[in-house]
Amino acid sequence: MTDDENAAVDAFEGLGLTSYEAKVFIALHRLGAGTARDVADVTDVPRSQVYSVAESLEEHGLLEVQQSNPIRYRPVSVDEARETLRDRFEREQDRAFEYVDTVKDEPGGEETQEDIWTVRGRDRIDDRIVDILSQAEERIVFGTRLPELITDSIERTLAKRAAAGVNVAVVSRVDGVRNRFEDVEGVSVDTPPAHRADEQRSGRIVVCDDDAILLSVLGTERSETAIWSSGSLFASVLIQLIEASDEVPVETDTHGR
Structure with a gap:
């Protein structure tokens, strides 16, 4: 992969995708649509892993599946993916900080006082x-x-x-x-x-x-x-x-x- 693609994969990981999910998503945008074999040919994701990764991306709302033989995958548009990941990030952020709010005042085991x-x-x-x-x-x-x-x-x-x-x-x-x-x-x-x-x-x-x-x-x-x-x-x-x-x-x- 190029440095730019590596940077893009890292960025997608920061948004909550796994490395394989990011690579498959990028590959499908490069291909427009394709089978697991097509994706495996242009990435380092093993073909046997593409199926489960694609299933996960579908659950995230980032690709569509065509029930053909063989199965074909097509990514959602960049704008739709951007909105989907933004919403997901905000939900996870809210969930994380809501939990922190519930525990921040709870006494822990050993109480310590930080003065400085x-x-x-x-x-x-x-x-x-x-x-x-x-x-x-x-x-x-x-x-x-x-x-x-x-x-x-x-x-x-x-x-x-x-x-x-x-x-x-x-x-x-x-x-x-x-x-x-x-x-x-x-x-x-x-x-x-x-x-x-x-x-x-x-x-x-x-x-x-x-x-x-x-x-x-x-x-x-x-x-x-x-x-x-x-x-x-x-x-x-x-x-x-x-x-x-x-x-x-x-x-x-x-x-x-």
């Missing part, structure tokens, strides 16, 4: 930050040295929490960051301690209330990795240590700029 979580990838970190910010009830400290690390959704969430009465502080010495919040009602803009030098790999810091924290670092090619913790002893202790080192303001002034 790792998340990789800028988009996923953006989502986690928005989630953490959205749950803040008393105060938020958000810091970064890079304006591009403040997405529109993060900016909106900070503004919304400030409007809801949460004390919000943005910490940065970079004008591009500070300028985005200087006119946002309820958000104070603070500068890191003078002795604090910017670390070129530092990404973002988020502190919410006294029990949620996220810290990220930048890697090569704009990659980003973060650790975060919420509602844990680890988060509370780390926040206290950071505040004791004057890295973030202990309290925010919603009137100061």
